Amino acid sequence: MNAARRRKHPDGLPNRVYARDGSFYWVRPDNKWIRLARVAEGENRMLERLVEEKKLFDPVIGRGNLPRIIDVYIEAHAKNYADTYRDTWVWLGESIKKYFRDWNVEQVDPQAVEDFLVQNWPDKLRSQQAAKGWLSGFFSWCVRKKHVYVNPCREVKIKKPKTRDVYIPDTDFLAIREALMMTLPREHGHSAKVPTGPMMQCFVDLCYLTCQRSTEIRLLEWDQIDREAGVIHFVPTKTEESSGEAVDWPITPDIDAVLARAKLLEPAFGQKYVIRDKKGNPKTESSCRSAWNGAKERAKLESKPYTIKDIRAKAMTDAKRAGYDIDALQVAGAHTDRATTEIYIKSREVPVSKVLLHLPAKKSA
Structure with missing residues (x-):
C-alpha cells in the first residue's frame, strides 16, 4: 500500500x-x-x-522488542489468573522483562532460557520450574502471534524438585502455636501478648482442623459458614479456574469453638472475613508468614524448615495415621487426582519394616 x-x-x-x-x-x-x-x-x-x-x-534506543511484547502478553492474560496468584504471575513476568530488556524476541534460544533460570535461581528448582512455565506459555503465545516460529523452552530440561517431606511433630506444632501469642521476653523477665496472636492462632487452628490450603483460610468468608447444613463451603482458589473441585467441611465442635473465638476479635462489627486484620481486610500472605516465622523464633525452632503450608501436610498425615483412607483424604484435600493425595501422604510417612531377624544359630559339630 x-x-x-x-x-x-x-x-x-x-x-x-x-x-x-x-x-x-x-x-x-x-x-x-x-x-x-x-x-x-x-x-x-x-x-x-x-x-x-x-x-x-514503540522504539527505544539500546533496547530490544521483547519487553514491549511481554507487556502486551501480560495485559492480555493477567485477567485469566485467580486473584490469589495474579500478582505473583505479573511479578514473575516483570522479572523476566527486566532480565531480557535488551533482547529481541527472536534472539532468545534454549541456552538463553537456561542461563536465565540458572543465574536467577541456582539452587531453587521449584522457582526454575515456575519461571520456565511462564516463559513457555509466553513463547507459545508468541508462536501463535508469529513473533517467533519455535518455542525455545521446549529444549530446556530442569531437574525435577525433590518431593517436600517435611512433617511438623506435635510438640513443635504446639510450641509454635503457643508462641504466636507471646513476644520475646523483656529485660525484667516479663512477656507481652502479641496483638495479632489470637487471630493468628485461629488461622493456624483452622488450617489444621479443615486440611485446607492456607489461602482458603485467609480468604474464608462468614457467608461460607452454612449453619443450617452444618458445613463450611470451600472452593479451592488453586483450581477454581480449572477443575473447580470443591468440598463441604463439617463444622465440628473444635472448629465451632475456633469460629466463636474469631468472631469476638477486632473488628467485631461489619465482618466479612473470618481471619482478618484490624481494618476487616483478609490477612495477607506476607503478614501470616511473618507471624509464623516470628513464633518459630520465639519457640527456638527457627532452624527448622517448617512453613505454613506444612500445616496442611501435617493435618492430612495425622488423619491418615488416625485411620482415614486415601479416598476420604482425597475428598478432604479437594484433590482431583488420587495419586496426588497418595504422594502428599507417603512423602511424610516413614515406613516401618515388618522383617524380624535373629542371629543364626551355631551349628553343632
Whole structure:
C-alpha cells in the first residue's frame, strides 16, 4: 500500500488509522501498513489492536522488542489468573522483562532460557520450574502471534524438585502455636501478648482442623459458614479456574469453638472475613508468614524448615495415621487426582519394616 496521506476530511479515526477494503489499518511511522481488525468487528476492537501494535513498535534506543511484547502478553492474560496468584504471575513476568530488556524476541534460544533460570535461581528448582512455565506459555503465545516460529523452552530440561517431606511433630506444632501469642521476653523477665496472636492462632487452628490450603483460610468468608447444613463451603482458589473441585467441611465442635473465638476479635462489627486484620481486610500472605516465622523464633525452632503450608501436610498425615483412607483424604484435600493425595501422604510417612531377624544359630559339630 501507499504511504499515509493527510486526511482531507475528518472521519473520526485515530491518527494514521484508515479504513480500507473492509478493514482498519494503522500506518506505522516507518510507513508499514498493519491490519488491525475488520470494520465489522467495531472500533473498540480496532482500538485494542492499535494499543497492542503501538506497544510492539514503540522504539527505544539500546533496547530490544521483547519487553514491549511481554507487556502486551501480560495485559492480555493477567485477567485469566485467580486473584490469589495474579500478582505473583505479573511479578514473575516483570522479572523476566527486566532480565531480557535488551533482547529481541527472536534472539532468545534454549541456552538463553537456561542461563536465565540458572543465574536467577541456582539452587531453587521449584522457582526454575515456575519461571520456565511462564516463559513457555509466553513463547507459545508468541508462536501463535508469529513473533517467533519455535518455542525455545521446549529444549530446556530442569531437574525435577525433590518431593517436600517435611512433617511438623506435635510438640513443635504446639510450641509454635503457643508462641504466636507471646513476644520475646523483656529485660525484667516479663512477656507481652502479641496483638495479632489470637487471630493468628485461629488461622493456624483452622488450617489444621479443615486440611485446607492456607489461602482458603485467609480468604474464608462468614457467608461460607452454612449453619443450617452444618458445613463450611470451600472452593479451592488453586483450581477454581480449572477443575473447580470443591468440598463441604463439617463444622465440628473444635472448629465451632475456633469460629466463636474469631468472631469476638477486632473488628467485631461489619465482618466479612473470618481471619482478618484490624481494618476487616483478609490477612495477607506476607503478614501470616511473618507471624509464623516470628513464633518459630520465639519457640527456638527457627532452624527448622517448617512453613505454613506444612500445616496442611501435617493435618492430612495425622488423619491418615488416625485411620482415614486415601479416598476420604482425597475428598478432604479437594484433590482431583488420587495419586496426588497418595504422594502428599507417603512423602511424610516413614515406613516401618515388618522383617524380624535373629542371629543364626551355631551349628553343632
